[in-house]
Amino acid sequence: MIDLLIRSARIAGSPDSAPVDLQVDRGVILEIGPASSDPVPARTIIEARGALLSAPYVEPHIHLDTALTAGEPRWNVSGTLWEGIACWSERKALLSRKDVIDRAEEILRWQVANGVLFVRSHVDVTDPKLEALDALLEVRDRVKEVVELQIVAFPQEGICSFPDGEKLIEEAAQRGADVVGAIPHFEDTREDGVRSVEIAIDVAVRHGLMVDAHCDEIDDEQSRFIEVLATQALRTGLRERVTASHATAMGSYNAAYSYKLQRLLQRSGINLVCNPLVNLHLQGRFDGYPKRRGLLQAKEMLGAGVNIAFGHDDIMDPWYPLGTGNSIQVALVGAHATQLTAPSEVEECFRMVTDRAAAALCLGERYGIARGRPANFMLLPALSPFDAVRRQVRPSHVVAHGRLVASAPPAATKLDWPGRDTELVDHIRLRDAAGATWRDRGDV
Numbered sequence: 001m002i003d004l005l006i007r008s009a010r011i012a013g014s015p016d017s018a019p020v021d022l023q024v025d026r027g028v029i030l031e032i033g034p035a036s037s038d039p040v041p042a043r044t045i046i047e048a049r050g051a052l053l054s055a056p057y058v059e060p061h062i063h064l065d066t067a068l069t070a071g072e073p074r075w076n077v078s079g080t081l082w083e084g085i086a087c088w089s090e091r092k093a094l095l096s097r098k099d100v101i102d103r104a105e106e107i108l109r110w111q112v113a114n115g116v117l118f119v120r121s122h123v124d125v126t127d128p129k130l131e132a133l134d135a136l137l138e139v140r141d142r143v144k145e146v147v148e149l150q151i152v153a154f155p156q157e158g159i160c161s162f163p164d165g166e167k168l169i170e171e172a173a174q175r176g177a178d179v180v181g182a183i184p185h186f187e188d189t190r191e192d193g194v195r196s197v198e199i200a201i202d203v204a205v206r207h208g209l210m211v212d213a214h215c216d217e218i219d220d221e222q223s224r225f226i227e228v229l230a231t232q233a234l235r236t237g238l239r240e241r242v243t244a245s246h247a248t249a250m251g252s253y254n255a256a257y258s259y260k261l262q263r264l265l266q267r268s269g270i271n272l273v274c275n276p277l278v279n280l281h282l283q284g285r286f287d288g289y290p291k292r293r294g295l296l297q298a299k300e301m302l303g304a305g306v307n308i309a310f311g312h313d314d315i316m317d318p319w320y321p322l323g324t325g326n327s328i329q330v331a332l333v334g335a336h337a338t339q340l341t342a343p344s345e346v347e348e349c350f351r352m353v354t355d356r357a358a359a360a361l362c363l364g365e366r367y368g369i370a371r372g373r374p375a376n377f378m379l380l381p382a383l384s385p386f387d388a389v390r391r392q393v394r395p396s397h398v399v400a401h402g403r404l405v406a407s408a409p410p411a412a413t414k415l416d417w418p419g420r421d422t423e424l425v426d427h428i429r430l431r432d433a434a435g436a437t438w439r440d441r442g443d444v
């Protein structure tokens with residue numbers, strides 16, 4: 001008897017959409033085969049009825065230590081990154097280990113309910129006691145049976161421009177961070193910015209860690225630390241183990257420099273993370289009209305072969321007052337913000353919160369729907385990734401290491417319509433723009 005059987009699901013991204021059965025035992029995908037009505041002894045059976053089987057969402061960029069602190073001790077009224085950093089500096093003085101753990105775990109519960117099973121969280125290490133880092137290291141261990149958490153040692157107030165910044169980043173690596181961060185555009189001088197990237201890369205190389213820098217998160221066309229980060233990634237061989245997050249200055253770069261940068265980023269192998277919710281909100285605040293969007297060049301960089309993921313970034317904190325930890329919402333806003341709205345581009349936006357984000361986190365064979373891999377997946381009541389993004393469906397089932405950890409019935413609205421009573425289920429149409437169809441109404 002196996003632990004779990006999923007009957008008649010369609011795998012997202014598979015070339016033919018023939019339904020499959022998936023067998024799971026001891027936390028691992030045992031078998032994937034054509035859907036069949038043959039009896040298979042299983043402790044739990046889930047009838048997928050043609051729903052989309054997808055690897056889970058991957059959150060490549062969030063700040064769990066700051067989440068749920070919006071308005072404490074005061075609101076960020078200007079809506080700028082800079083006032084956010086000032087508000088956080090005041091809130092940071094009130095941090096306790098329990099405070100961080102409670103807020104981080106609450107957000108992780110929201111994310112798991114939304115189908116997110118891999119999370120990369122930055123944690124501010126410009127705190128001499130490293131209280132939030134220790135708290136998140138404890139959370140990483142507490143939640144590991146459900147969600148894999150990667151922790152980035154993030155120097156919010158700088159490495160070179162903050163007292164003992166270099167020592168703190170080294171200490172964070174020794175205490176067990178997975179990834180080394182940086183914030184070169186925030187450093188006092190350009191030289192400090194370059195030096196901070198070199199320090200982050202050096203710490204990562206010595207400790208065998210990855211690098212994920214907040215890089216050029218400013219509407220300043222002169223902010224070009226991404227070329228430093230990419231060059232260091234190339235020369236040290238860290239390559240795809242390096243990520244440039246935000247890179248919003250790219251939205252202000254001229255065409256000649258953008259072309260040069262495409263080539264460098266493609267050769268370097270680094271990943272980009274675009275955070276559309278937060279950067280649409282934060283950037284352009286100093287502009288008159290026309291007002292910049294303040295986002296990296298997603299369409300052009302994807303075209304050049306650079307891996308890009310979408311991240312949520314903040315949830316109800318000094319930098320962003322909204323958010324529910326829902327990756328499909330990030331994909332929808334990202335599609336609009338980056339104008340990736342052709343059917344194949346919307347499917348790409350779905351990949352930017354699944355496969356592409358998994359690549360940025362270097363998850364390798366720990367991720368994906370394939371025999372022998374950990375049984376982490378979700379069922380989406382949708383025709384296709386395009387359909388899932390358009391209708392913003394929530395997963396009907398989320399399975400982590402072979403265990404059903406979240407489930408939700410479809411949302412239906414009863415309509416009293418002239419001439420007929422109807423039930424509207426999640427705005428389904430029988431055919432979507434990407435060409436996928438339901439086999440019959442019974443599939444829904």
Ligand SMILES: [Zn+2]
Pocket residue numbers: 061062063122214245313
């Ligand atoms: Zn961030």
